[in-house]
Amino acid sequence: MIERTGQRTLKFGKKPVLLSHAAAVGKKEGDGPLGAQFDYVTEDDRMGEKSWELAESRLQKTAIEMALKKGALQKNDLDFILAGDLLNQCIGSFLASVDSNVPYLGQYGACSTMAQGLALGACLVEGGAARRLVASASSHFCSAERQYRFPLAYGGQRTPTAQWTATAAGAAVLGCKGSGSLRVTHALFGKMVELGVKDANNMGAAMAPAAYDTLKTLLDDLDAAPRDFDCIVTGDLGHVGADILLTLFRQDGIDLSPVYSDCGSLLFGDEQDAHAGGSGCGCSAAVLCGPLLRDMQSGKIKRLVFAGTGAMMSPTSVQQGQPIAGICHAVVIERSEA
Amino acid sequence: MIERTGQRTLKFGKKPVLLSHAAAVGKKEGDGPLGAQFDYVTEDDRMGEKSWELAESRLQKTAIEMALKKGALQKNDLDFILAGDLLNQCIGSFLASVDSNVPYLGQYGACSTMAQGLALGACLVEGGAARRLVASASSHFCSAERQYRFPLAYGGQRTPTAQWTATAAGAAVLGCKGSGSLRVTHALFGKMVELGVKDANNMGAAMAPAAYDTLKTLLDDLDAAPRDFDCIVTGDLGHVGADILLTLFRQDGIDLSPVYSDCGSLLFGDEQDAHAGGSGCGCSAAVLCGPLLRDMQSGKIKRLVFAGTGAMMSPTSVQQGQPIAGICHAVVIERSEA
Numbered sequence: 001m002i003e004r005t006g007q008r009t010l011k012f013g014k015k016p017v018l019l020s021h022a023a024a025v026g027k028k029e030g031d032g033p034l035g036a037q038f039d040y041v042t043e044d045d046r047m048g049e050k051s052w053e054l055a056e057s058r059l060q061k062t063a064i065e066m067a068l069k070k071g072a073l074q075k076n077d078l079d080f081i082l083a084g085d086l087l088n089q090c091i092g093s094f095l096a097s098v099d100s101n102v103p104y105l106g107q108y109g110a111c112s113t114m115a116q117g118l119a120l121g122a123c124l125v126e127g128g129a130a131r132r133l134v135a136s137a138s139s140h141f142c143s144a145e146r147q148y149r150f151p152l153a154y155g156g157q158r159t160p161t162a163q164w165t166a167t168a169a170g171a172a173v174l175g176c177k178g179s180g181s182l183r184v185t186h187a188l189f190g191k192m193v194e195l196g197v198k199d200a201n202n203m204g205a206a207m208a209p210a211a212y213d214t215l216k217t218l219l220d221d222l223d224a225a226p227r228d229f230d231c232i233v234t235g236d237l238g239h240v241g242a243d244i245l246l247t248l249f250r251q252d253g254i255d256l257s258p259v260y261s262d263c264g265s266l267l268f269g270d271e272q273d274a275h276a277g278g279s280g281c282g283c284s285a286a287v288l289c290g291p292l293l294r295d296m297q298s299g300k301i302k303r304l305v306f307a308g309t310g311a312m313m314s315p316t317s318v319q320q321g322q323p324i325a326g327i328c329h330a331v332v333i334e335r336s337e338a
Numbered sequence: 339m340i341e342r343t344g345q346r347t348l349k350f351g352k353k354p355v356l357l358s359h360a361a362a363v364g365k366k367e368g369d370g371p372l373g374a375q376f377d378y379v380t381e382d383d384r385m386g387e388k389s390w391e392l393a394e395s396r397l398q399k400t401a402i403e404m405a406l407k408k409g410a411l412q413k414n415d416l417d418f419i420l421a422g423d424l425l426n427q428c429i430g431s432f433l434a435s436v437d438s439n440v441p442y443l444g445q446y447g448a449c450s451t452m453a454q455g456l457a458l459g460a461c462l463v464e465g466g467a468a469r470r471l472v473a474s475a476s477s478h479f480c481s482a483e484r485q486y487r488f489p490l491a492y493g494g495q496r497t498p499t500a501q502w503t504a505t506a507a508g509a510a511v512l513g514c515k516g517s518g519s520l521r522v523t524h525a526l527f528g529k530m531v532e533l534g535v536k537d538a539n540n541m542g543a544a545m546a547p548a549a550y551d552t553l554k555t556l557l558d559d560l561d562a563a564p565r566d567f568d569c570i571v572t573g574d575l576g577h578v579g580a581d582i583l584l585t586l587f588r589q590d591g592i593d594l595s596p597v598y599s600d601c602g603s604l605l606f607g608d609e610q611d612a613h614a615g616g617s618g619c620g621c622s623a624a625v626l627c628g629p630l631l632r633d634m635q636s637g638k639i640k641r642l643v644f645a646g647t648g649a650m651m652s653p654t655s656v657q658q659g660q661p662i663a664g665i666c667h668a669v670v671i672e673r674s675e676a
Contacts, residue, residue, distance in 0.1 A: 001339070002466035008417075008441065010467055051658050079346075080527060088426040089652035090446045091660075094530065098650070098663045103346065103527035105454060106446035106650075108428045116443060120458070127465020128340035129348050189418060189441035192432065312436070312444075314427035320389050322429075325436045 006221025015183035016125040019173040020071025023290030024062040026167025032268045037291035039066050056140035057095035063169040078102045079130035084113035085138045085281050092138050113137040114285035115308025115329040119187035121174045138169035139280025161202040163238045163279035170285030186332035190214040194325035200318045204241025207309040210326030212248040226256050232305040235284020236264025238277035263287035302335045344559025353521035354463040357511040358409025361628030362400040364505025370606045375629035377404050394478035395433035401507040416440045417468035422451035423476045423619050451475040452623035453646025453667040457525035459512045476507035477618025499540040501576040501617035508623030524670035528552040532663035538656045542579025545647040548664030550586040564594050570643040573622020574602025576615035601625035622646050640673045
């Protein structure tokens with residue numbers, strides 16, 4: 001049964017088990033500082049497909065299939081697939097799972113989609129709706145550039161606050177039973193927070209206030225300090241948004257920095273020309289399902305807050321002068337000693 | 339607690355209560371045969387807004403606010419908003435709830451979004467994750483035409499199998515407690531079914547096999563015949579898809595027709611030039627939250643299967659030659675005598 005703790009935090013009594021996970025990334029992401037910790041790095045970002053959109057779906061499919069394989073599971077062991085991406089009508093996810101023969105629930109939380117799927121998945125497993133399910137998300141630099149910005153061949157210049165959409169996908173399998181040592185203990189679904197940011201090249205600024213709202217509420221609800229966790233990670237505020245988040249906490253007299261990281265800041269090295277860092281649904285999905293959960297399995301991280309952040313907007317809404325709202329969903333994952 | 343019955347049907351022991359509901363529609367929908375049974379009919383489809391996208395979000399916001407008002411509820415009584423629409427990055431729903439200050443979970447199930455949100459909402463309420471939540475969905479003829487087909491001013495001709503995207507929105511509030519007589523008893527999340535249909539002007543044919551898969555599984559799981567329900571309604575196969583669904587059941591020796599309707603077929607009259615009938619997330623949302631739930635409250639319908647159908651595709655996926663997959667999520671709603 002799910003209990004509510006404090007204002008808005010959900011506490012899972014049975015603690016859904018993270019049965020397995022996998023991350024698949026593009027060449028640039030594989031060349032980055034986390035490269036060795038992904039399960040799959042493609043040599044060719046087209047993945048042998050005819051379009052970037054199909055390449056993205058192939059990447060997400062790869063992550064799901066590898067997660068299942070690592071957990072010695074088949075597709076028919078799954079009760080649901082919770083998946084999403086940034087493409088119009090979420091076609092990256094639909095095409096990745098169209099032949100899965102598994103009930104499918106499309107999720108849209110912009111770049112917070114992985115956290116949304118994981119939090120929702122934990123609720124479904126805990127409540128008895130599913131015995132096992134997968135949460136997955138993806139993004140692809142080339143499909144995102146075409147849709148949100150300019151055709152690649154145009155060679156557009158990027159502003160320093162702009163983030164680089166990651167070519168990446170992650171998938172995590174949750175179950176009600178299993179011998180895994182990683183368990184989801186809490187979740188918090190975020191509100192949209194909108195403070196007037198209208199610059200689509202500065203998503204970090206648009207998302208940071210939502211991350212602050214969610215993380216502050218979570219810490220308050222759990223009566224916890226940042227140091228009660230080994231790692232609090234947002235995904236993906238990038239360098240600009242991460243700085244704003246730290247500043248917002250500092251105003252409350254709270255120093256998040258000793259345990260804080262951001263998936264967008266971690267993904268690319270300084271020399272990789274990714275400006276403010278990585279972004280896209282696949283960025284936080286792959287950093288979680290690759291390095292972070294590996295570090296939990298090895299015992300380096302014992303208590304993790306994964307706070308997925310998203311920017312609610314579209315090229316149409318931005319062109320029409322509408323503000324960009326941030327959203328942030330958080331999941332607490334703990335490692336129990338066997 | 340949620341139990342699994344048969345293959346895939348979820349059974350709700352505590353049966354989440356449908357606390358209130360409202361439907362808001364455009365002028366053409368108000369002129370149709372169901373016009374008098376919607377809570378709000380606009381005289382101006384622009385809703386006083388500067389763009390069709392903002393008009394759609396205003397329509398969804400209207401439906402949510404009216405549902406809350408009818409239930410004597412405030413926004414801060416809600417733990418979650420589960421919402422979705424057809425616009426790129428689901429901006430109709432994000433803009434409708436950006437100032438709500440309520441945790442927000444974006445859903446994408448194409449035209450099945452209302453059923454997906456309602457089924458998921460029932461799981462969240464039953465499992466203890468939410469005390470009260472709203473599920474909502476919208477579509478707008480003008481924002482959809484611009485995005486999916488042609489600019490309105492082009493005056494494009496429509497094929498006879500094409501459906502007419504409804505200007506409509508619906509919202510339903512679910513709660514764990516309450517004096518309401520309408521309760522969600524079962525839900526079934528659907529698989530994507532794809533049989534090679536690539537014609538974006540014949541969505542009914544693309545969606546009917548998924549509706550068949552979901553409804554056949556539901557009837558089998560509940561060991562029920564169509565006559566065990568007062569109404570089995572799909573939303574929205576339109577005339578073409580509804581005929582295919584009846585034919586598929588007839589091949590199993592099952593006659594669905596005595597209790598079967600389709601929201602897309604019900605919404606517009608024959609003289610309204612809507613070709614194969616209505617479609618869009620708002621069509622089934624408004625027909626459910628307007629006439630169908632009113633008929634349940636009055637006792638005309640006591641046991642309803644609401645089976646939302648969606649076509650997974652985008653203009654990009656269709657242009658790239660990808661097939662259109664159907665999906666169908668079902669919810670069973672019962673009226674208990676006071």
